[in-house]
Amino acid sequence: MNEAEKEYISPVGEGLYSANTGDWRTQKPEIDQETCSRCGTCLIYCPTSSVRRADGRFIINLSFCKGCGVCAAECPNGCIAMTREAKR
Numbered sequence: 001m002n003e004a005e006k007e008y009i010s011p012v013g014e015g016l017y018s019a020n021t022g023d024w025r026t027q028k029p030e031i032d033q034e035t036c037s038r039c040g041t042c043l044i045y046c047p048t049s050s051v052r053r054a055d056g057r058f059i060i061n062l063s064f065c066k067g068c069g070v071c072a073a074e075c076p077n078g079c080i081a082m083t084r085e086a087k088r
């Protein structure tokens with residue numbers, strides 16, 4: 001495995017996945033950092049472990065996010081918006 005592939009190893013499939021599974025997504029989540037209360041609900045519910053905490057904020061790894069919308073549905077503050085991906 002080369003260095004570029006290692007960049008895409010999933011946090012839940014370390015050593016198993018080297019594909020950029022985010023390529024299959026039709027929608028992507030965007031967190032409004034201004035209204036986010038940093039509760040961590042999105043991190044708990046994301047089925048692909050694509051949400052991480054970094055520098056006190058919650059961010060989404062779009063290399064693995066499948067655009068399922070669970071995070072947006074579960075966010076208690078409604079601060080995750082799902083937007084349509086541009087055609088690739």
Ligand code: SF4
Nearest residue numbers: 046065066068069071
């Ligand atoms: S859209 Fe789905 S896969 Fe992507 S971050 Fe939200 S819960 Fe996780």
Ligand code: SF4
Nearest residue numbers: 036037039040042075
């Ligand atoms: S669930 Fe919503 S409010 Fe909570 S950390 Fe995630 S984006 Fe922020």
